[in-house]
Structure formats: structure tokens, C-alpha cells
Amino acid sequence: MDLRRIFLENWPIKLASLLLAVSLWFYVTAKGKTEMSLTIPLELRNIPQKMAVVGDVPGSVEARFQGQERALREIAAGKKVVGTVDLSRGKEGENIIRISPDDIQTPSGVTVAHLSPYEITVKLDRIVRRTVHLRPVIIGTLPAGYRIGKVSVAPARITLEGPQGSVGALTDLQTLPIDITGMKEPMTVDPRIDYRGKPVKVIDQDIHILIGIHKERP
Numbered sequence: 657m658d659l660r661r662i663f664l665e666n667w668p669i670k671l672a673s674l675l676l677a678v679s680l681w682f683y684v685t686a687k688g689k690t691e692m693s694l695t696i697p698l699e700l701r702n703i704p705q706k707m708a709v710v711g712d713v714p715g716s717v718e719a720r721f722q723g724q725e726r727a728l729r730e731i732a733a734g735k736k737v738v739g740t741v742d743l744s745r746g747k748e749g750e751n752i753i754r755i756s757p758d759d760i761q762t763p764s765g766v767t768v769a770h771l772s773p774y775e776i777t778v779k780l781d782r783i784v785r786r787t788v789h790l791r792p793v794i795i796g797t798l799p800a801g802y803r804i805g806k807v808s809v810a811p812a813r814i815t816l817e818g819p820q821g822s823v824g825a826l827t828d829l830q831t832l833p834i835d836i837t838g839m840k841e842p843m844t845v846d847p848r849i850d851y852r853g854k855p856v857k858v859i860d861q862d863i864h865i866l867i868g869i870h871k872e873r874p
Contacts (some may be wrong), residue, residue, distance in 0.1 A: 702744035710780045723766035781819035789828040796837030805868025818856030
């Protein structure tokens with residue numbers, strides 16, 4: 657078989673056919689493509705051990721997508737598209753994290769043309785523990801002839817865990833109000849803690865407030 661003859665024979669016609677086929681392929685693939693802008697959520701992942709994110713972090717970015725109109729309609733109809741922020745290399749303090757189109761999970765055939773913002777600041781703080789006193793907050797009125805006796809907390813000190821900047825600023829914590837209205841007998845309460853909006857948690861599992869209530873002698 658003479659391959660050279662096959663390729664060169666009537667080459668103008670064959671070249672024109674090839675150019676036509678390429679043009680049709682570009683037309684078909686480009687047909688129906690459009691753009692759409694959406695606000696998409698950001699997820700923080702791979703936070704280093706013994707570290708916590710503190711402060712305000714943008715929870716979303718504005719993204720402009722390009723792709724087939726059908727695929728973009730599916731996104732607009734609720735198909736989940738999420739941006740991920742990898743913090744595995746984050747260090748204590750402020751970290752400038754750049755967001756690229758590769759960080760946006762998109763359906764096949766959809767590309768990210770623009771992001772805003774394209775970088776965010778994430779502050780990391782070390783997680784530490786500290787023991788503090790817990791102060792009971794008692795409210796309400798006892799019946800006539802009764803009075804409050806000793807109020808004790810077990811354990812006397814509780815252990816907190818959280819970002820150093822938050823835990824280090826606390827010298828004690830209070831309970832949420834404990835209402836003793838109408839009580840005539842001593843009571844034991846598993847209190848709820850008032851964290852004052854701090855991102856900390858109590859490590860101790862069993863905390864009890866013992867409230868002594870006594871009847872006054874005539």
C-alpha cells in the first residue's frame with residue numbers, strides 16, 4: 657500500500673475536509689457555553705493538631721464559572737460546589753492563604769474563571785489547658801422561714817481547653833443562673849456554664865453545685 661499516494665492524492669480536498677471537521681468540533685464544543693457568578697461556601701480543612709482557628713474568616717467567595725449552560729443550570733439549581741482551604745501548613749499567628757481554581761470542586765465541563773477574594777487571612781492559635789474557679793450564680797426567692805446555707809462546687813476548680821488567647825484571659829467562670837425559687841430542701845445541680853462567648857470548653861465530666869437550704873429556727 658502506497659501511504660504517500662493516499663495522503664497526497666487530492667490533498668486540497670482532504671485538507672479542506674480536515675479544516676471543516678476541526679471547525680465543526682470547535683463549534684459543537686463551544687455551543688451552549690456561558691458564564692455565571694455564584695457565592696460558594698469555603699471549608700477549612702486539615703487544621704494542624706493542637707491548633708484552632710480564631711477570629712473572623714470569610715465563609716464564602718464569589719466565583720465566576722464558565723461551561724456548558726446545562727451544567728451551570730445544575731449548579732444554580734443547588735448542586736453543591738464548595739471551595740476548600742488547606743491549612744495543613746498553617747503556623748501560629750496570621751496565615752495568608754491563596755485560593756486557586758483548583759481549590760473549587762466543580763462538575764465536569766465547568767471551569768472557574770475568576771475568584772474574589774483570591775486570598776484570605778486565617779489566624780491560628782495554640783490550644784492550651786488551664787484550671788479556674790467556677791462561681792455559682794443563684795437567683796430566686798425561698799419561701800418564708802427558709803434561708804440559703806453553704807453553697808459548694810465539686811470539683812472546686814475546673815479545667816478549660818481552648819485557644820491560648822481566650823483561655824489565658826479567663827481567671828474564673830460563672831454558671832448560668834440557678835433558680836431556687838420555692839425550694840425547701842438542699843439541692844444538687846449539674847450546672848450549665850456561662851462561657852461569655854469564648855471558644856473554650858470544660859474538660860471535667862462531672863460538675864455539681866451543692867446548695868444548702870435550711871429552715872430557720874423560730
